Amino acid sequence: MNRHIEWAKGFIRFIGLIAALVAFLLVLNWLPGAIDKGGMRPYPGVDDIRKEAAFGSVIVPSYFPEGIKWPPSLVLGQSRPFMAVVMEFDGDGNQRALVISESLSADFEPGHAARFLELRQSVEMDLQGRPAHIETGLCRDGASCSSISWKEGDLHIRLFMRAPTLTLIRLAESMLQ
């Protein structure tokens, strides 16, 4: 009996020490953001991110197809090691329906919400004088998705959407400057 009590006391001490370790890790995670605000972090909205000098050139579409909810449900931005912004918009079923990523790096990966489960077609096209790349395929839940990417000045822009390609092109055209 005494041995069990000793073990239980040890268990409580162990849980307490793990809680302290978790708290320490959380502080360690918060610290770089407090020291240097250049890392990837969420912003309350598009206007908030545009206020910062690094993100002054962020482009927002002037046309939104029906079923896309405004404002974006998630806005992420980083200014180092290169500028990158991700805006995610929900659709009618509160699913991610549109993901816009804008970055100064061509290889920037905006995350799983903008990834094909299966790529079916990949074509080059002209987007009002700019070379653009269109891909179509299946999203992670099996729905039809398409993406378009092109370069606007120094910015590499990519749109990923649960919608037919024509709607996506119209949305992309509303972002041209």
Added chain:
Amino acid sequence: METIYYFLNSYAGMFITQSVLHSAVAAVMADCSIAAWGITDPVRRQSMRIGVILIPIVAFPIYQIINPERGGLHFRLDVLLDSGGWLLMKLWGHVPVIAFIGLVLGLTVILFLFQELLPVVGHTAGSLMRKGGKGDDGDDESAEIPERYDQAVLMALGEMPGEKPEVVIIDDEDLVVFSSTGRVPAVYVSTGLLDSLDREQLKGAIAHEIAHIRRTRRPVLTFLFVFRVMMFFNPVALFEFRRAVQEEEEICDEEAVRTTGNPAALTSALERFLEGDGHAQTDEGAVARIEDYSQDMLIRTRIKRLAALDAGGPDSSGRMSLLLFVAGTVIVNYFVV
């Protein structure tokens, strides 16, 4: 910095970063377990040290199979610790933190090469060469050793149960005792040691070395070294490997006491080593002095542990504590990227 960003987000980059962080978390968890349950059993403590080296190697690929998006942008928003925040940060706007981390990893690789890998390679090559010219060297050495030393060794060995390895006497006035493993294992004792220790103390010292030889036949220690080699860049693994080796000394002490039934004799033999160290320190460099100091610390810890053994030292831990350490480490590390 852009190249570094993409490397850190690649599979190899994530493995290197996360294995170091996961080892650090596991090391803290191991110490938490040891402190929480007051674990004194060196076998259990060594199991935890092995876990600190092994868990990061095994867990990362499993995490990535379970959740391929684990290193992605969205996952990193809700973790306990995202290393990217630190690694891509520049101190005072100019000095990248990753440069310091790279320096530490580089020094770890150098230490691994010169203090762990090359001595093992040298030892193996030396053993092979000795095997090649065994007849000549062995005959010359034994011819110079007075017979009383052989008698002392035979008397100590005679009272010990089980299989006994060859005992080689080295003509050296310092206190030296060590064992070599491999196909033909042997215990090496110096004439200085044979002059200093009485029969019971010598029995304890030889029994300790025999315990080393017996334990190296177990695959767990070979695996431990293989895991260590796989983590050659990991400073935490370097530290924990040494702690696991220190636990090995205590495990062998316990085995020696089980063989001889006399912890006091082994304790007094160890005390002789502490007394005998002083004369060699005058012409040594700083590094050698630090090594001597850490060696002394280790001997003192072993003496303390033997005293606890003598008094039937308490150990309320069970296998459950090891299981909880592994489970806690695996869960916490899942959220450290």
